[in-house]
Amino acid sequence: MGAQTQDAPAAQDKGLLRFITCGSVDDGKSTLLGRLLYDAGMLSDDQLATLARESRRQHADAGEDVLDFALLTDGLDAEREQGITIDVAYRYFHTARRSFIVADCPGHEQYTRNMATGASNAELAVVLVDARKGLLPQTRRHTYICGLLGIRHVVLAVNKMDLVGYDQGTYAAIATQYRELAQTLGIHHVQCLPVSALTGDNVGSRSSNMPWHDGGSLLDALETADVARFRAADFRMPVQWVNRPDQSFRGYAGTICGGSVARGDEIVVQPGVQRARIERIVTFDGDLERASEGQAVTLCFDRELDASRGDVVADALRPAPVADQFTCHLLWMGDNALLPNRTYRLKIGTRTVNARVMSIKHKVDVNNQAKLAARHLELNEVGYCTMGLDDAIAFEAYAANRSLGGFILIDRQSNATVACGMLDFALGRSSNVHWQHVDIDKRVRGGSKGQRPLCLWFTGLSGAGKSTIANLVERKLHALGFHTYLLDGDNVRHGINKDLGFTPEDRVENIRRIAEVAHLMVDAGLIVLVSAISPYRSERRSARELFDAGEFLEVFVDAPLEECERRDPKGLYRKARAGEIRNFTGIDAPYERPEAPDIHLLSGGHRAEQLAEQLTAQLLASIEQDGAGD
Amino acid sequence: MTATALKLHSHLDDLEAESIHIFREVQAAFRHPVMLYSIGKDSSVLLHLLRKAFHPAKPAMPMLHVDTTWKFREMIAFRDQVAAAGDVEVLVHINQDGVRQGISPLTHGATMHTDVMKTQALKQALDQHGFDAAIGGARRDEEKSRAKERIFSFRNAQHRWDPKSQRPELWHNYNTFIRKGESVRVFPLSNWTEMDVWLYIQRENIPVVPLYFAKPRPVVERDGALIMVDDDRFTLREGETIRMREVRFRTLGCYPLTGAVESTADTLQKVIDEMAASRTSERQGRVIDQDPTASMERKKQEGYF
Numbered sequence: 001m002g003a004q005t006q007d008a009p010a011a012q013d014k015g016l017l018r019f020i021t022c023g024s025v026d027d028g029k030s031t032l033l034g035r036l037l038y039d040a041g042m043l044s045d046d047q048l049a050t051l052a053r054e055s056r057r058q059h060a061d062a063g064e065d066v067l068d069f070a071l072l073t074d075g076l077d078a079e080r081e082q083g084i085t086i087d088v089a090y091r092y093f094h095t096a097r098r099s100f101i102v103a104d105c106p107g108h109e110q111y112t113r114n115m116a117t118g119a120s121n122a123e124l125a126v127v128l129v130d131a132r133k134g135l136l137p138q139t140r141r142h143t144y145i146c147g148l149l150g151i152r153h154v155v156l157a158v159n160k161m162d163l164v165g166y167d168q169g170t171y172a173a174i175a176t177q178y179r180e181l182a183q184t185l186g187i188h189h190v191q192c193l194p195v196s197a198l199t200g201d202n203v204g205s206r207s208s209n210m211p212w213h214d215g216g217s218l219l220d221a222l223e224t225a226d227v228a229r230f231r232a233a234d235f236r237m238p239v240q241w242v243n244r245p246d247q248s249f250r251g252y253a254g255t256i257c258g259g260s261v262a263r264g265d266e267i268v269v270q271p272g273v274q275r276a277r278i279e280r281i282v283t284f285d286g287d288l289e290r291a292s293e294g295q296a297v298t299l300c301f302d303r304e305l306d307a308s309r310g311d312v313v314a315d316a317l318r319p320a321p322v323a324d325q326f327t328c329h330l331l332w333m334g335d336n337a338l339l340p341n342r343t344y345r346l347k348i349g350t351r352t353v354n355a356r357v358m359s360i361k362h363k364v365d366v367n368n369q370a371k372l373a374a375r376h377l378e379l380n381e382v383g384y385c386t387m388g389l390d391d392a393i394a395f396e397a398y399a400a401n402r403s404l405g406g407f408i409l410i411d412r413q414s415n416a417t418v419a420c421g422m423l424d425f426a427l428g429r430s431s432n433v434h435w436q437h438v439d440i441d442k443r444v445r446g447g448s449k450g451q452r453p454l455c456l457w458f459t460g461l462s463g464a465g466k467s468t469i470a471n472l473v474e475r476k477l478h479a480l481g482f483h484t485y486l487l488d489g490d491n492v493r494h495g496i497n498k499d500l501g502f503t504p505e506d507r508v509e510n511i512r513r514i515a516e517v518a519h520l521m522v523d524a525g526l527i528v529l530v531s532a533i534s535p536y537r538s539e540r541r542s543a544r545e546l547f548d549a550g551e552f553l554e555v556f557v558d559a560p561l562e563e564c565e566r567r568d569p570k571g572l573y574r575k576a577r578a579g580e581i582r583n584f585t586g587i588d589a590p591y592e593r594p595e596a597p598d599i600h601l602l603s604g605g606h607r608a609e610q611l612a613e614q615l616t617a618q619l620l621a622s623i624e625q626d627g628a629g630d
Numbered sequence: 631m632t633a634t635a636l637k638l639h640s641h642l643d644d645l646e647a648e649s650i651h652i653f654r655e656v657q658a659a660f661r662h663p664v665m666l667y668s669i670g671k672d673s674s675v676l677l678h679l680l681r682k683a684f685h686p687a688k689p690a691m692p693m694l695h696v697d698t699t700w701k702f703r704e705m706i707a708f709r710d711q712v713a714a715a716g717d718v719e720v721l722v723h724i725n726q727d728g729v730r731q732g733i734s735p736l737t738h739g740a741t742m743h744t745d746v747m748k749t750q751a752l753k754q755a756l757d758q759h760g761f762d763a764a765i766g767g768a769r770r771d772e773e774k775s776r777a778k779e780r781i782f783s784f785r786n787a788q789h790r791w792d793p794k795s796q797r798p799e800l801w802h803n804y805n806t807f808i809r810k811g812e813s814v815r816v817f818p819l820s821n822w823t824e825m826d827v828w829l830y831i832q833r834e835n836i837p838v839v840p841l842y843f844a845k846p847r848p849v850v851e852r853d854g855a856l857i858m859v860d861d862d863r864f865t866l867r868e869g870e871t872i873r874m875r876e877v878r879f880r881t882l883g884c885y886p887l888t889g890a891v892e893s894t895a896d897t898l899q900k901v902i903d904e905m906a907a908s909r910t911s912e913r914q915g916r917v918i919d920q921d922p923t924a925s926m927e928r929k930k931q932e933g934y935f
Binding site: 251 | 647682771796
């Protein structure tokens with residue numbers, strides 16, 4: 001980061017370089033990095049002694065003085081056992097000319113997410129290729145991931161030249177092929193080198209074995225690479241934390257992620273439109289006149305604004321685009337597949353907002369970049385998607401600003417980081433769709449019926465008794481004069497959800513539509529009873545979130561699978577067991593039990609009437625109110 | 631030299647900004663964060679950054695020192711001086727079970743002492759206060775398994791680290807979501823090297839424990855290490871004698887487990903020069919780290935910092 005020193009007197013000082021190394025299994029990546037550290041004189045005597053001892057233990061048959069440099073960076077027990085790199089290892093070294101942070105990235109496809117972790121902060125990649133094997137599908141994949149994460153500079157190290165007799169022709173053919181590949185993947189700065197990590201040829205210094213090579217060593221290439229770090233032009237600062245020690249001070253703390261700002265500049269707090277001028281730029285070491293990208297500062301405005309964590313402070317003359325629908329590339333990192341329409345948390349800058357993938361336009365075969373149709377994304381798959389957010393955000397295209405264009409998706413159940421995304425552009429329609437204000441609201445509508453609108457959501461296995469109980473409850477409420485509607489999961493599949501099947505992605509969409517319809521009906525003032533298996537916690541939670549507090553009651557109709565299967569009122573379990581129906585909940589598709597249902601009905605035996613009676617009595621308390629208010 | 635100084639200057643600015651960003655992220659995203667304070671040079675830098683991150687407010691999060699009861703006396707005096715400044719609350723936790731059992735590095739060995747008085751003690755303190763984020767001063771250049779760890783490192787309810795399924799960590803976009811009982815350990819100095827720490831201490835004029843500077847001290851040579859005799863709990867083995875030698879420490883911990891190095895570097899500049907010429911790594915002096923390779927990974931999995 002930083003330290004670009006065009007004006008510095010010493011022209012050779014290139015500042016800090018963050019780079020990654022990536023290559024296929026057995027390409028010798030860890031060995032190359034170890035060799036590089038060794039040649040740069042960065043290994044201490046005790047590290048070398050430990051390395052020598054471990055090398056002897058791992059390679060008992062080899063000579064006394066063999067050093068296995070791979071052992072230096074593969075730091076986890078599992079990595080040493082398997083002889084592979086699983087996770088990124090960070091290494092720090094410097095030469096007289098430059099400081100380096102290198103992220104040693106795993107090459108296996110199953111650890112692509114870890115490679116992305118390393119690549120996200122890097123400016124340059126060293127891609128390894130085995131001279132005997134040439135370009136492999138992995139080479140394409142690594143190069144593609146580098147390009148996807150925004151790396152624009154690659155050094156191609158054609159390794160194991162000692163094993164091909166230092167043959168110039170072999171090297172030249174690979175180099176030519178790679179340049180073509182990189183060009184197609186949008187990487188325009190490629191430097192190629194013939195090396196041998198094992199023997200050290202062209203690693204720390206030029207090799208006498210390849211006099212035909214007219215470039216320098218790998219270390220030369222790294223020291224001189226001119227990766228004038230991309231800098232976003234317009235001033236942007238996501239508000240991280242509001243600093244309010246007392247009434248006299250209110251500052252907005254954050255790290256500037258684009259452009260620069262000076263005292264007196266006019267800013268806008270986005271996604272809103274409030275404007276102010278910069279009164280102070282506060283730091284521990286005194287106020288600044290101007291601050292720029294990369295600096296962590298605290299801004300004070302000349303007037304009181306409603307700004308908080310997640311907002312973006314931007315140049316008022318050149319504000320960031322604001323939208324709630326985007327196209328983006330997604331690299332899926334979750335163990336469970338991405339399901340379109342499922343709600344995830346999206347974190348971008350310091351903002352976290354609920355979001356869902358509305359459609360997968362295509363997925364990309366990471367090995368050959370072919371565009372394929374996809375209904376979901378599995379671990380390590382890349383897709384080009386449209387995203388919809390619950391709220392509008394200020395953003396930038398990833399190519400223009402990594403901080404405001406790169407986001408992560410977080411699973412709301414497990415809290416795992418399940419994807420990283422690179423924003424492309426906003427969908428035009430998002431800014432053209434507005435909420436129309438209406439004067440009559442659900443309270444008024446419910447009030448005219450003398451009831452408080454409510455959604456009762458029955459979930460449970462097929463055959464547990466959801467529809468039976470829901471039906472009885474509706475009859476009782478109707479008899480008492482309430483205005484109800486029973487939305488049955490089976491019935492909606494004949495109409496509004498006719499196009500949906502029973503795959504996980506279709507189930508997610510099925511529940512989303514039912515929830516939206518139920519929400520409209522509650523808005524109309526009705527008491528809505530939904531009866532649907534609704535097997536996933538995540539979607540039941542999304543359904544709940546459509547409603548106001550107290551307006552949604554999850555009713556878990558709980559019967560053991562064996563009991564449901566014994567009853568089998570529609571003969572579906574029998575068909576599922578016979579393999580005639582697939583994706584049947586409880587048999588070959590999961591049911592995620594509610595962790596804290598509002599109402600828990602144990603429906604074993606024939607107690608439907610009794611349970612419906614109890615439930616109705618319970619409900620009366622909450623719906624029998626003056627609908628016009630409380 | 632001018633060019634080098636210039637380069638390192640802006641390099642330190644970048645590291646500082648990254649660390650401040652991390653501190654603020656913790657403060658904004660967690661309910662009950664704490665900063666672990668071990669009194670060493672890295673902790674001194676952390677404290678300095680803590681103050682910078684929240685200026686002009688006083689740091690809202692407290693500091694926690696897990697006291698093994700075997701720290702150098704000069705360390706404890708330094709800690710009490712820091713606490714006296716009054717702008718940051720300093721909590722001290724001692725594993726009283728360990729004290730009752732009389733756990734000592736001299737009789738029970740480094741491994742057991744460290745487990746009971748550091749790892750178990752830390753877990754006790756975190757549970758007792760209900761901290762959901764604990765900031766520590768570990769750096770990736772210290773050790774191989776640390777080099778693999780995320781900046782925001784997830785711990786389950788048993789404080790365990792699972793190195794094989796770490797959350798991906800993209801850009802500076804940190805996933806701070808956890809469930810009740812779970813926690814994170816956060817390392818704002820992840821990308822700093824030992825040299826960066828010293829250059830920053832010099833640039834910012836940060837006070838550190840005087841044990842880092844050479845001076846004649848009473849030491850005993852034991853198992854190849856120079857151990858300073860800091861109080862009368864230290865018992866001499868046969869053939870051992872206490873000698874005054876000019877030594878200093880590269881890292882600080884429990885005095886019977888911390889090897890000194892012979893040195894004449896009695897100023898900050900000399901320490902930096904000595905390190906630039908050094909051929910040994912920082913943790914070499916730690917008796918606890920002389921266990922079989924990768925032991926740090928195992929200790930970390932069990933909850934060690």
